[in-house]
Amino acid sequence: MKYKYDQKPNTSFTEKARKCIEEIKNADYSVFVGRNNCGKSYILKTLTQSFGKQASYLGPARYQNFHILGMYTPKSNKKDEKWRQFIQQWQHQQQNIDNSPINLQQAIAELSDMQRDKLFEIVKNLLGTDLKILYTVEDNTMSQKYISCDGHNISYTSSGFRLITTLVTCMLDTDYDTFLIDEPELGISPEAQGILADFLFDREQRKKYFGHIKRLIFATHSTIFLDRLKISNNYSIKKDGDIIDISKTDTISDFNNIHFFLLGNRLESLFLPSCIILTEGKCDQHYLTKVLESKYPNSQFSILNANSDSRMKELVNVAGNIFTDLQKSPYRNRIIAVLDKVHDTSVKQTLLKYGIPESNILVWDKNGIEYYYPNEIMDSIFGSDNEIAITGDLVSRNGVSYKKWELCEKVVSKIDSSTRFNGEVEVKLLKTIELILGN
Template sequence: MLRDLDYQGRVLARLGDYLTELSGQKLKADKIVASNAQETDPDLKRPVPDFPLKTWEVLCASGKLSDSRLAVPYSTRQDGICRAVPDIVFKVPTGGGKTFLAVAALSKIFGQYLGRKEGFVLWIVPNEALGVSNNYRIMPKQELEFVPSLQLFGQSRASSPYTVLAGPNNSGKSLTLRWLKASMGRSAYFVGTNRFYHVYHLGTGLRDSNELDQFENTFHSHFNDESHNHEHNVFDLGRILMGLKDARRDQLFELCGSLIGSKFSLQKVETENDLGPRYIDMDGQNLSVGSTGTRLLMTVLGLCMDDRFNTILIDEPELGLSPKVQSALSGFLQDSAQRKTYFPHLTRVFVASHSSLFLARADITNNYVVTKEAKKINLSRVQTIQDFHRLQFNLLGNTLESMFFPSAIVIVEGKTDFAYLDRIIGLRMAGRRVTVISSGGDVR
């Protein structure tokens, strides 16, 4: 069994920082290459930068390299046609989990840097026995293709504050969110559907400085597990509340209260013991006996309050929430002014939903229909109002009867037409949900 050690999480987190910067520098270099290809005058072509070297320089300047490496010059690597090639090395002691780090690193490289889930990997081992013992699949068994690629999709949504993924069950919405989180690194948090938590008493303590490293490690461990579809959230509601500063926690209580119409406050379990545990008071009772939906709402909003993340990906935000609260939460997430007040650090929110109330309405092109055909997952952007109405109709049940509307509506011009057809349908189609409506036309 592969071991999960603290320093492994720190190494993978630092690798994530490197890949994030590397991706940005490579994108700049690729733009220059593309521009040079269109330029016919050799004197006007720009030199293509060594993007791995640029990445190293940025990491040095930002203090993301250890002190022992700051004075070490970068050693450039090139392929056979003199293109810059990224090169990294892990120094791991015996028994330190080299295989685990290699597999986890491949997951990050494929998802965060290459933007795909498959490719050729040359794995060199010192002997045949070790090669056989490590002979397992690194990528998921089901080779899925995303159209467009998740790299292109992510780039196209880089400046969009709200994105909705909608579609039937088993279409790939949750998987898309996970792949996006894997490609975005530690600045993004995936909110899985397993977020039902009880909070009775809150103790005291400091936030673990290695918390994000542990989260990244756990996420990628679950992400690479081919045998299970993990929905676990590393940060439960108690952990979220204890990690917020007082002012931010008060803002969370204020926001939840405005959305559901209750009053929240932090109270002592023993009124005369300042060092004792606290509890969340909701309208005079402990939050632990409040509705599940209230705790679910506070969990989602509490994660949005965490300024360590600039992107939140929420799977089924409607879980446990009444339609009224769903509508309020959706409206809040799409309100740029409200977002700036409560979540100024949050630049992007992705949701995968079965609820029509979470659809983006101000700009319908922020909605995507997710469908799956064999091994292909299609992310189709809503382009027209007809597309939007079709999507909304599907989310509402795909039949008029499911919305307690007639199966058919017959519109007639005049009073005589109305009286005649209404009577005929009543006699011949008594069991059908058909309504006749007069348009009030000119019957002279």
């Protein structure tokens, strides 16, 4: 649908999404993940409106720096004013505004003395930093006050420090029992994210410091803010046109897929290879390593030599131990086993049992990797015509013979980015890898 330049999109929810929203309203934690522009912020704002004045929405643009603490003037309608400001922005804005109607200076001033003590205690425990309220002129209680952070004004601290302080300050406000936070990770280092996330998901800490909070709802692009204690509290958000869908995380496999998505669907983000390839011998390993380096120079692969097809079972078992449960791991679809035509029939069943997809178990039509070396390179070594003959460790053609490893090294030395590979290598191996890299 095409809209006028000043017309708001007619965003709506699927029936499944509506059911998830009703579940979310009754949960103590909920976490939304999804691509940019999939509707995460829209859901947060919709929920805020549904919860009413008891809910506080904290958008991405939620910090204003300050130097001096202003005077606190109590307002009986403070909560109503904040709600009116949110509704006015949400219902009548002509653009997507993510500003939060908060001011850290004012928020700190509005805390009670006991709440401020909690704030300072939390910041000390989380970040190891002492916060104090001091006078701008020592020994003069008529002078203005400021927040001292380990001896200097809080305005000189990092943006990440101030953003964490802002979040904690807002959550200490007992006027609200529901907090909806859009991208809590913004501006915060991964280490500090982990500290903050551990704190917020700790049920005992929440009971101690935030006993008034019934619900915390996050929209995030960070794996760190996923709820690992109760995986069903995590939701994937997708949008088709103007229709938003929400999927609940029901299984560990679903959770791992979310985690993998937040890594950009790239295992290289963890310095892990894009794909693990299990081979039966050192010639297979050496040759396929060169093939993949020439075809996919920007991707990382781990080509493992099992020495025999039966030992592949051991390697898959090791991979299963590394990834806890291989069948539920994002690596499940990224392990390829390459078998000769003649192999132990129990190997395939074992690989399937461990969760390797059948489409990733490749069996050559001929017995020996030597049959799959590039034709042009083989012709340059042996001369054209006639098929190779393999007898034990010796490969022969046209009266010319080489040992398998010697031949492998010759072939590999001649491969470059222009090399054309055997049809079976292209169809079985390279197409499988391209499907993996494209996911």
